[in-house]
Amino acid sequence: MFDKLMAAQGMAAEIKKRLDTIAVFGEVEGGAIKVTSTGNKAITAIEIDEEFYKQADREELEELLLTAVNKALAQADQVSATEMQAATKDMLGGLGGMFGG
Template identity: 85%
Template sequence: MFDKLMAAQGKAEEIKKRLDTISVYGEVEGGAIKVTATANKSITAIHINEDFFKQADKEELEELLQAAVNKALAQAEQVSATEMQAATKDMLGGLGGLFGK
């Protein structure tokens, strides 16, 4: 039983490491602002088109940057949830012996 629980914990750590290697993106205004994040919801890059930056006012830039970040984080959440669901299904299948299945 303990071995199966340790294996499940190891699998969770493996998934977390894998999520760090998956990039997700959020962009607004046809790519004027692009945000890159990991599936673990860590922002890794922000790109603002120079021409857009020159003509945008501060408030517009802030609002669009926030929207791009939120899109990237929402995509990260989806990827993370999908990965965790698959792992949970695998782990529960592996733990079935604990419950007499």
């Protein structure tokens, strides 16, 4: 049983590493603002179109930036959930014998 738990911890570490290599995006106004995040919800880039930046007022820019960040984080949540579901399915298949199945 201890081996199975160690394997599960190792799998969780692998998922975290994999999520660090996955890029997700949130964008608004047709790409005027684009936020990039890892699958682990670390924001890695924010891009604001120069022409949009010149025309936008501060309040609009802040609101749209917030929306783009939240979209990127929502994408990261989806990717993370998908990775965890796949790993859990694999792990439960391997744990079946542990419970007399």
